[in-house]
Amino acid sequence: MSQTDAKWGLFPFVFSAAKQSLRFYGFExxxxxxxxxxxxxxxxxxxxxxxxxxxxxxxxxxYFWAAMAEAKYMKYKDPKQPLNTRIKDLMSRMTLEEKIGxxxxxxxxVASADVMKKYLIGLFINPSWNSMIYGIDAVHGHNNxxxxxxxxxxxxLGATRDPELVKRxxxxxxxxxxxxxxxxxxAPCIAVCRDPRWGRCFESYSEDPKVVQAMTExxxxxxxxxxxxxxxxxxxxxxxxCAKHYVGDGGTTEGINENNTVISRHGLLSIHMGGYYTSxxxxxxxxxxSYSSWNGKKMHANQELITGFLKxxxxxxxxxxxxxxxxxxxTSPPHANYSYSIEAGIKAGxxxxxxxxxxTEFIDGLTYQVKSKIIPxxxxxxxVRRILRVKFVMGLFESPLADHSLVHELGSQVHRExxxxxxxxxxxxxxxxxxxxKPLLPLPKKAPKILVxxxxxxxxxxxxxGWTIEWQGLSGNNLTSGxxxxxxxKKTVDPKTKVVYKENPDLSYVKSSKFSYAIVVxxxxxxxxxxxxxxxxxxxxxxxxxxxxxxxxxxxVVIVISGRPLVIQPYVDQIDALVAAWLxxxxxxxxxxxxxxxxxxTGKLSRTWFRTxxxxxxxxxxxxYDPLFPFGFxxxxxxxxx
Numbered sequence: 001m002s003q004t005d006a007k008w009g010l011f012p013f014v015f016s017a018a019k020q021s022l023r024f025y026g027f028e029x030x031x032x033x034x035x036x037x038x039x040x041x042x043x044x045x046x047x048x049x050x051x052x053x054x055x056x057x058x059x060x061x062x063y064f065w066a067a068m069a070e071a072k073y074m075k076y077k078d079p080k081q082p083l084n085t086r087i088k089d090l091m092s093r094m095t096l097e098e099k100i101g102x103x104x105x106x107x108x109x110v111a112s113a114d115v116m117k118k119y120l121i122g123l124f125i126n127p128s129w130n131s132m133i134y135g136i137d138a139v140h141g142h143n144n145x146x147x148x149x150x151x152x153x154x155x156x157l158g159a160t161r162d163p164e165l166v167k168r169x170x171x172x173x174x175x176x177x178x179x180x181x182x183x184x185x186x187a188p189c190i191a192v193c194r195d196p197r198w199g200r201c202f203e204s205y206s207e208d209p210k211v212v213q214a215m216t217e218x219x220x221x222x223x224x225x226x227x228x229x230x231x232x233x234x235x236x237x238x239x240x241x242c243a244k245h246y247v248g249d250g251g252t253t254e255g256i257n258e259n260n261t262v263i264s265r266h267g268l269l270s271i272h273m274g275g276y277y278t279s280x281x282x283x284x285x286x287x288x289x290s291y292s293s294w295n296g297k298k299m300h301a302n303q304e305l306i307t308g309f310l311k312x313x314x315x316x317x318x319x320x321x322x323x324x325x326x327x328x329x330x331t332s333p334p335h336a337n338y339s340y341s342i343e344a345g346i347k348a349g350x351x352x353x354x355x356x357x358x359x360t361e362f363i364d365g366l367t368y369q370v371k372s373k374i375i376p377x378x379x380x381x382x383x384v385r386r387i388l389r390v391k392f393v394m395g396l397f398e399s400p401l402a403d404h405s406l407v408h409e410l411g412s413q414v415h416r417e418x419x420x421x422x423x424x425x426x427x428x429x430x431x432x433x434x435x436x437x438k439p440l441l442p443l444p445k446k447a448p449k450i451l452v453x454x455x456x457x458x459x460x461x462x463x464x465x466g467w468t469i470e471w472q473g474l475s476g477n478n479l480t481s482g483x484x485x486x487x488x489x490k491k492t493v494d495p496k497t498k499v500v501y502k503e504n505p506d507l508s509y510v511k512s513s514k515f516s517y518a519i520v521v522x523x524x525x526x527x528x529x530x531x532x533x534x535x536x537x538x539x540x541x542x543x544x545x546x547x548x549x550x551x552x553x554x555x556x557v558v559i560v561i562s563g564r565p566l567v568i569q570p571y572v573d574q575i576d577a578l579v580a581a582w583l584x585x586x587x588x589x590x591x592x593x594x595x596x597x598x599x600x601x602t603g604k605l606s607r608t609w610f611r612t613x614x615x616x617x618x619x620x621x622x623x624x625y626d627p628l629f630p631f632g633f634x635x636x637x638x639x640x641x642x
Contacts, residue, residue: 176412247294464583
């Protein structure tokens with residue numbers, strides 16, 4: 001074989017490699033024709049314009065014909081095409097199995113490559129096209145990741161009354177989430193918590209729907225602002241956000257998680273719906289359905305509110321997602337009639353189903369119901385159209401992988417300073433000495449000896465609360481990096497001030513130690529969801545005895561670390577100064593900033609602070625409103641001049 005023939009024999013392989021390397025959004029035909037022209041010119045030059053052998057011409061024509069047959073311009077791959085054109089084109093190519101695969105969200109622990117390929121979960125047609133959505137609970141920062149910035153929980157952010165701050169927190173969270181390659185967060189929670197006995201009350205900005213509506217500024221923080229001239233309700237994002245839990249989750253009887261919300265339609269819309277209206281206007285990508293019921297009807301099966309109101313009346317254009325195993329809980333006990341649960345959930349209008357483990361049962365069941373015409377194909381197409389809309393706008397086809405240039409954003413100093421600012425603004429000063437006395441706060445930095453006491457003074461996990469590293473959170477200082485309140489106090493006071501820490505000192509010790517003043521930090525342990533439901537709302541032991549022992553012997557400020565108001569009235573007369581610090585997160589320095597006067601107290605209660613637990617539920621505007629500290633209350637101080 002001649003040298004020329006040997007080179008020509010390699011052409012199919014070179015051509016194939018070049019075609020693959022030059023492929024761009026489906027323009028394969030153009031690429032192939034260009035390559036063939038180049039080959040012809042090279043051959044003509046090589047042979048000095050001599051006649052090209054018939055065999056070579058035949059082979060050229062064969063490859064040209066093959067290119068014509070193979071090459072297809074796929075509109076859905078072209079980001080210059082209109083959004084609806086891309087959606088329509090891709091849906092026209094999808095089988096029923098592929099469409100149902102789009103509607104399934106499974107847990108990462110079972111998401112092997114084989115499973116994703118076999119069941120087409122989160123993938124489009126060709127398994128090599130990486131367009132999955134990976135979602136994560138980033139509810140107060142990227143809270144599942146070690147060394148990420150942990151911001152105050154929503155109950156504290158509501159006390160700031162600062163929507164612009166919350167928007168900046170959303171933007172910082174989006175950067176940290178994107179830094180780990182994740183494009184979707186299950187946040188914000190826009191529940192209106194009407195009963196502090198609910199274990200998720202700390203996830204709610206306020207009992208007042210107007211405050212909650214204002215705080216939906218976190219949506220454009222997470223997703224980015226809607227582009228000028230864009231259609232309202234069409235998502236546009238840094239990460240896709242998720243407004244949850246639709247709807248009425250904060251109004252259940254006795255605050256029992258996943259319970260029944262008994263309220264009129266007018267009450268439901270006026271109290272619990274406003275946050276969804278504003279979130280949709282701001283372009284929220286997804287909405288998660290609540291486990292709870294409305295007047296006995298499970299929300300996961302409520303077609304009137306999901307399809308009728310959310311999709312048709314509010315004109316929501318993103319996709320609706322179930323909660324974790326949400327359709328299972330349509331029946332009691334859960335999963336008792338799974339075929340019915342599939343039918344009820346899909347017909348209600350849920351587009352993507354969280355089936356973390358039993359995904360094959362769901363896929364088989366839904367496939368059967370569609371083929372048997374129990375569920376119409378139009379409902380499947382509506383779901384997939386919505387899911388694709390979000391995925392296209394997220395840019396998952398063009399940029400499916402993590403942006404490694406963002407890695408420095410995780411737990412960055414800029415974000416920690418932002419969290420510290422949020423802590424400062426979230427603190428609510430409830431008492432500051434008796435009216436006739438000189439205020440105790442701000443505390444002097446220079447003092448001979450001060451006492452710091454309490455279960456929460458040197459406990460990063462307690463001050464972060466639930467949804468931190470683990471679902472239920474963790475007590476102690478080994479969960480992530482941050483600054484405890486004790487460490488912050490030591491950094492802030494004068495170097496000559498002696499700081500003594502005793503978690504649970506007895507009365508005689510405090511009396512005999514000649515402290516200038518004491519700081520007591522007590523509160524709730526971490527919890528999440530049903531584990532936090534609490535019918536008595538007392539400060540856990542030994543918190544009350546610490547308050548009594550310390551404040552009975554020396555001037556004291558008590559800082560309450562909690563996700564909601566707690567029973568504090570029995571101790572108020574003993575306490576000189578009282579601060580609600582909520583669940584401040586990793587940046588405890590923000591507490592010391594205000595405590596010692598570098599900044600003033602500005603926070604206002606986003607929740608009514610009851611006198612006794614027998615009064616709850618009690619919310620601002622109620623007929624018999626007699627709180628210990630009313631909604632909106634908060635004393636102020638001025639910064640101390642250096």
